[in-house]
Amino acid sequence: MSPKQNITDVLMVGATGSIGRLAVAAAQRHGLRPRALVRDMRRAERLLPGVELVQADLEDTATLQRAVGGADAIVLTHGSGGDPETRRRVDYGGVRNLLRALDGARPRVALMTSIYATRSDIPGNSPWKRRSERLLRASGLPCTIVRPGWFDDAGPTQRRLVLEQGGTADGGIARDQIAETLVRSLLTSTALGKTFELIATEGGEQSDWTELFGVLKSDEAGSLDGVLDPADLPLEAEPQEVRADLDAVRSPHGTNA
Numbered sequence: 001m002s003p004k005q006n007i008t009d010v011l012m013v014g015a016t017g018s019i020g021r022l023a024v025a026a027a028q029r030h031g032l033r034p035r036a037l038v039r040d041m042r043r044a045e046r047l048l049p050g051v052e053l054v055q056a057d058l059e060d061t062a063t064l065q066r067a068v069g070g071a072d073a074i075v076l077t078h079g080s081g082g083d084p085e086t087r088r089r090v091d092y093g094g095v096r097n098l099l100r101a102l103d104g105a106r107p108r109v110a111l112m113t114s115i116y117a118t119r120s121d122i123p124g125n126s127p128w129k130r131r132s133e134r135l136l137r138a139s140g141l142p143c144t145i146v147r148p149g150w151f152d153d154a155g156p157t158q159r160r161l162v163l164e165q166g167g168t169a170d171g172g173i174a175r176d177q178i179a180e181t182l183v184r185s186l187l188t189s190t191a192l193g194k195t196f197e198l199i200a201t202e203g204g205e206q207s208d209w210t211e212l213f214g215v216l217k218s219d220e221a222g223s224l225d226g227v228l229d230p231a232d233l234p235l236e237a238e239p240q241e242v243r244a245d246l247d248a249v250r251s252p253h254g255t256n257a
């Protein structure tokens with residue numbers, strides 16, 4: 001199934017966060033109508049004045065159905081920043097619960113995970129963000145997965161975007177560039193079905209987003225992983241919970257592009 005061509009209403013998940021607030025602003029700049037999914041309405045009113053809010057919690061599927069209703073697209077920048085158990089419940093479980101709540105709707109999705117998402121060699125790195133990516137790919141929704149480098153660990157003259165694949169990239173990037181890339185990915189057809197790491201190096205920001213995304217390889221249809229990801233998280237060895245979640249979200253459409 002081809003993705004929605006006209007994107008207007010965008011559900012912003014993690015909208016009160018350090019990237020989410022900038023993603024809301026980027027969506028507004030591009031003429032989209034962001035709707036912020038928030039837990040605490042009063043806090044959100046302060047952080048996001050004038051933005052449409054919908055109260056929901058990623059850990060509570062029942063609250064998500066109303067939030068996703070009518071969304072042409074969803075930008076996910078949520079994060080627990082916590083221990084593996086919190087990552088399981090929020091970073092991973094939030095994506096699973098949101099996919100459940102869609103109930104057949106097929107919005108365009110931009111998911112922010114993280115640099116090192118596939119790095120099993122890094123001590124203490126848990127695979128929950130990678131698993132959340134796998135759920136999204138398995139859902140067959142038209143999507144782009146962005147793995148940003150270290151937030152704001154780039155100087156003011158380091159604005160040249162570097163999009164890499166394979167999971168070995170390292171480096172920093174300004175928060176506003178992460179937000180802009182997420183929103184641009186919704187609006188640029190060459191970003192569909194792609195997964196990439198995002199860092200910045202010395203130089204000015206490019207303006208041709210079609211080309212920036214266009215040179216990347218597409219994720220393989222039906223594959224759980226990004227196109228050049230290491231094959232070191234075999235499905236057979238995954239927890240039963242994770243395999244069951246994958247079976248539940250699997251799409252008959254079988255494509256993310």
Ligand SMILES: NC(=O)c1ccc[n+]([C@@H]2O[C@H](COP(=O)([O-])OP(=O)(O)OC[C@H]3O[C@@H](n4cnc5c(N)ncnc54)[C@H](OP(=O)(O)O)[C@@H]3O)[C@@H](O)[C@H]2O)c1
Pocket residue numbers: 013014015016017018019020037038039040056057058059077078079080081090091113114115147148149150151
């Ligand atoms: N730091 C880095 O250099 C770096 C690099 C790459 C990737 N990352 C990843 O980026 C993420 C952090 O991004 P950030 O700085 O924007 O985070 P943040 O400022 O902590 O924001 C997290 C957002 O997620 C929301 N959230 C958390 N649990 C939720 C739930 N149960 N239901 C609904 N919303 C929920 C928070 O809402 P509330 O406001 O209600 O809490 C907030 O809006 C982390 O996952 C991290 O792994 C970080």
